[in-house]
Amino acid sequence: MSPILNVGVVGTGIFAKDRHLPSFQEMPEEFKVVAAFNRTKAKALTFGKLADIPESKVYDTIDDLMRDPEVTFVDSLVPVQNNVTNVKKAIEHKKPILLEKPIAATMQQARELVNLSESTDLPIGIAENWLYLNCIDVAKEHLKSIGPIVAFTHNSTGPFFSSNKYLVTSWRQNPEHIGGFLSDGGVHQLALVTAILGEIDSVSALTTQVREASGTDDVVFSTVKMDSGVIGTFSYGSAFGSTDKSVFLKIYGKNGNILIDLCSKKELIVKVTVGSGGEVSPIITTINLPQDDSFGVNDEFLNFRQSVIKKDKKLFKGQPKAAFHHLACVDAFLKSSAKNGTNVKVEKY
Template sequence: MTLNVAIVGTGIFARDAHLPALEKSEYFTPYSCFNRTKPKAVTFAKNAKISKIYDNMEEAFEDPKVDIVDALLPVQFNLDAVKLAVKHKKNICLEKPIAANLEQAEQIVKLYRENPDILIAINEHWLYFKAVNALKDAISKIGKVYSFTYHSTGPFHFDNKYLVTSWRQKPQHIGGYLSDGGVHQLALLTGVLGNVKKVNAHTNQIRKLSGTDDILYSLFELESGVIGTYTYGSVFGNTDKKCFFMIMGDNGTIYLDFSPSQPEKITLRVGGASPDSETYTKEIVIEDENRTPLTEFNVLGEALTNGDNSVILATPEATFHHLAIVDAALKSSAQGGATVEVQKA
């Protein structure tokens, strides 16, 4: 017995990412759909072999045959969708970031806390990366962690299919590209090292098509006291896509290279805590990383099937924090790089 999914918002990502993942999942069946432009819903339904199309969004939440609503909306409408889920006691997952701003995100967190009987999750699938657990395991071998460098930069692609969407060209969500893609990066960073306490940042805009600032250079202080840099922006001219995460301790270092041009791997270098400490280098290849939504859908399916939501990592509280880091960075940049504390939910 599989769970029926109502897909609300049938755009590019629903077609190219969510639908294939739902079809592969052992837990779910695409059951129904809605789009505010009905011809788009009709086309999606035909490709997905869906026979039920709603005339308005609330019908998806009213339908007793729907087990969960998969909402792929411009994020300024996420709060409205969560309110409908609460009204009709319907499970829901939402596309990232959690909301357009922290005020909306706070309301989603509040509804989540007040309604523990409903599954409310955000689709930040980087929290489920195999690299997260591999890095956590490696950290246990490098002594006390003091600092990190997180770097993700690359060229601008004019043929990016997502550029045509108006909600990306004229973003209503804070940070635009910096939050839309950045929350994934921050999910990986905080998933390994924990939450961010303070931010000093500078941002700038390179591409008009980004709609707002699209590069971020910053210094983070974590709740643990660890300090490090976070650099993000794939809008430059001709250059290689470079993605790496380096973690430094008093007994070694860890270097994750997740640049797309080569196999993803961790280089673990152990030693240095004392003159006679054991020293060695080990490479750990991350095979078949969970880069599609399939893993997170399987986690959602497991939670709904077993009635145990504790397996869900991408909770409103966790994803609020990722958006709050972006918010703090933008505020810091507006103040010339001043120190800004990350708001708590």
């Protein structure tokens, strides 16, 4: 029987309580949360009660948690300017570590984190749960039928919700991480696009701040060129007035198109249209992909578990190098916008 992995949770805030803990609890044959640490201990104690952790394993310091021999891996959900420090501690204590996205607060920190991950055989993963959406594999399977691929448009726009539970977190109100919400949420979108179409070479972007509560720019509209030569547009922002949520990726080829509709988190829809032009009757296939509430997190945890059990860091999809690229795209958007939309190369690792 495969072992149950014992998890030590660092940072017992909103996402730890509302998503990571439920995901671990939904998979009791695979995971058990055995320890916790949080800067404000009272919150860790409340989390400990929910997770059924004995008080003696709600630690006063992250080092105490890392020293616990019962902890098989560390699950870190803190503001990402702390990610490099937590990786250093994990390496010191020889614990695999999964860190919430984006990879880091700055490109310099992101490079340091990738360097650290390259220096060890320990699994060090960045939790970008959109990498696990099954629409990615479905779209990739059909790319050939519409190819050669020429262009794409990715759009993720939606209304502002002042009741958004994440707005009250002080680290989002005064972001140290580049791009604020643009990197906080935008890396998910970039993970989706680049998992299907490969890395981005250069961008021309304009960003703007619509809501004071966002702390910094919260909207980006851009044109991009991929390493492959494919061209596209990438738009992201949930800071507008009343509007439908519109989240889709449409990929255009010389022989048709693929539309991935992500408007409903309950069910993704992939529509593949194959045909060489306007005069032919296209063959249309629609694939409905119902999602569980974790939206990729459960599969992400199972993938990290395999990586830990098999002691093979490469098995995990959320490689630090991939997450570096996603943050580098946001960095390039901001640099391009600062130069009034001038084309900017995306920094590569």
